[in-house]
Amino acid sequence: GNSVTQMEGPVTLSEEAFLTINCTYTATGYPSLFWYVQYPGEGLQLLLKATKADDKGSNKGFEATYRKETTSFHLEKGSVQVSDSAVYFCALSPETSYDKVIFGPGTSLSVIP
Amino acid sequence: SQTIHQWPATLVQPVGSPLSLECTVEGTSNPNLYWYRQAAGRGLQLLFYSVGIGQISSEVPQNLSASRPQDRQFILSSKKLLLSDSGFYLCSAHAGTGELFFGEGSRLTVL
Numbered sequence: 001g002n003s004v005t006q007m008e009g010p011v012t013l014s015e016e017a018f019l020t021i022n023c024t025y026t027a028t029g030y031p032s033l034f035w036y037v038q039y040p041g042e043g044l045q046l047l048l049k050a051t052k053a054d055d056k057g058s059n060k061g062f063e064a065t066y067r068k069e070t071t072s073f074h075l076e077k078g079s080v081q082v083s084d085s086a087v088y089f090c091a092l093s094p095e096t097s098y099d100k101v102i103f104g105p106g107t108s109l110s111v112i113p
Numbered sequence: 114s115q116t117i118h119q120w121p122a123t124l125v126q127p128v129g130s131p132l133s134l135e136c137t138v139e140g141t142s143n144p145n146l147y148w149y150r151q152a153a154g155r156g157l158q159l160l161f162y163s164v165g166i167g168q169i170s171s172e173v174p175q176n177l178s179a180s181r182p183q184d185r186q187f188i189l190s191s192k193k194l195l196l197s198d199s200g201f202y203l204c205s206a207h208a209g210t211g212e213l214f215f216g217e218g219s220r221l222t223v224l
Binding site for chain 1: 145215
């Protein structure tokens with residue numbers, strides 16, 4: 001079946017450090033891939049997405065590239081800020097619309113000044 | 114764009130009491146709808162999903178139930194709450210582009 005594996009947290013970084021959160025997936029066909037972010041006390045919101053192989057999603061300085069050969073969608077940011085402190089979820093939407101979206105377990109990021 | 118309305122935002126309930134959380138969706142028709150639960154410091158647990166009116170799939174055996182009486186209305190219920198039902202409940206809708214839109218969540222504390 002479909003699944004998403006995400007690096008375990010929590011991750012603590014100093015401001016302006018480089019961020020990588022690893023995400024790999026298992027799926028049949030050609031799923032769409034997403035990163036969601038959850039700020040404290042809030043619901044989830046879409047951060048970026050990629051719908052086909054080699055697509056790069058980007059938003060707010062974050063980037064992730066859909067790598068079909070390695071079944072990965074790693075999240076990166078060159079210089080994190082305190083305001084980036086949140087929980088990040090990698091997710092997969094299967095090719096067929098009637099299959100449920102699969103989430104990774106989430107990675108908690110804390111950025112300290 | 115899609116908007117998810119979810120209420121109540123916060124509630125405190127005694128063990129054994131009933132529960133009803135409501136979710137309505139605007140900006141789309143015939144969406145796939147989901148209820149997730151998030152325990153403190155944990156990831157998302159899919160509870161129910163629905164691909165249409167009256168069509169509910171349950172992911173986890175528990176004392177919760179879900180109903181979809183209208184195309185854009187999704188309700189989470191319980192007849193008797195347990196302490197373990199405490200958590201942050203999120204309603205979401207699946208857009209045609211594959212991404213999920215989320216409500217702001219309902220924080221339930223069972224005492």
